[in-house]
Amino acid sequence: MELVLDDESREMEFSGTLAELLKELKIMREEAVVRVNGRLAPETRKVKPRDRIEVIRVVFGG
């Protein structure tokens, strides 16, 4: 799968849910929103090998 985090893209292998992926990335669920293949997705969704996953950090304040 392709992971886009902090405007940087990289390929990685991962098996599990988006919640588990966030845990692996040490990002709290409360502090991020995830888009899979351009669409918002719940953290319960399982990651598929050809997914493009964007992790968007929730900016504090505003």
Add this chain to the structure above:
Amino acid sequence: MSRMEKGRCHCGAEGAVFLAYSCKHLCESHFIRMFDKRFRKTVRMNSMLRRKERVAVGLSGGKDSTVLLHSLAELQKDLPFELVAITIDEGIEGYRARTMKPAKIACENLGIEQHIFSFRELCGKTLDELVKKSKDNIPCSQCGVFRRYALNKAARELKADKLALGHNLDDMAQTVLMNIMRCEPSRLARLNEPLTKNSKLVPRIRPLMMTPEREIAIYAMMKGMPIERVECPYARFAFRGQVRKMLNESEERYPGTKFKVVGSFLEIEDALRSKYAKGAAIAECTSCGEPSSRDVCMFCKLKS
């Protein structure tokens, strides 16, 4: 297999959001519906707005205040009231200039008058200059005093009946915990409303106070709002940042924690207000004439 395991909304559509505190998946359209309904319920339950009032929105251009402006503009379709936006330019290099642009765009798109006030106009210095000058003060507490002062003064000058702020559920839960951790229950008592009325203090409303911060970000994305995702460079110095982290960790382990913290505060709010109402007085600052509980207000003290 249950709907939750399938990740589907109650309508059968694929879920876009999972709300851990209610164990529900919602599709985009039902999430937006739930969000709007909660916004209106918060406004109605707390009698935040009345017909024909003039409401000034504190608009920074970040996600919370931009969503607040849009939701209030939407509410205007059913409730006749006036809207005007106030943007405070604190003078933070590389930060405020980036959020000023989306604030301007939001006002232009919605046809809302925007008024910009700056710390420099108010006290002759930007926040960056004030921070350089003072080594002892944490910039966030200083900025908070100046911003509250500027927003109130601006709202009053614009003849606003209410000042609407984009504080969300996370902000509220953080403030409640911070006041408890600092042992300042009297501040907690006046969190929603001053203990005594003063004609120079424009009443504040927080229509997003029951909406989690993350859901505001999701809503802004779904609605395609132009928002600059930049964090204040001083945020890392704040005690609030530590409390935010602690609350987010608790929320992850025990979903619903933030609602429970704010809910508990609302349950004891009346008791706290009764306890601290006695002897509470708002006079006027002897230096600037603005409302203050001390002889010289914090703004004048910090400015000098």
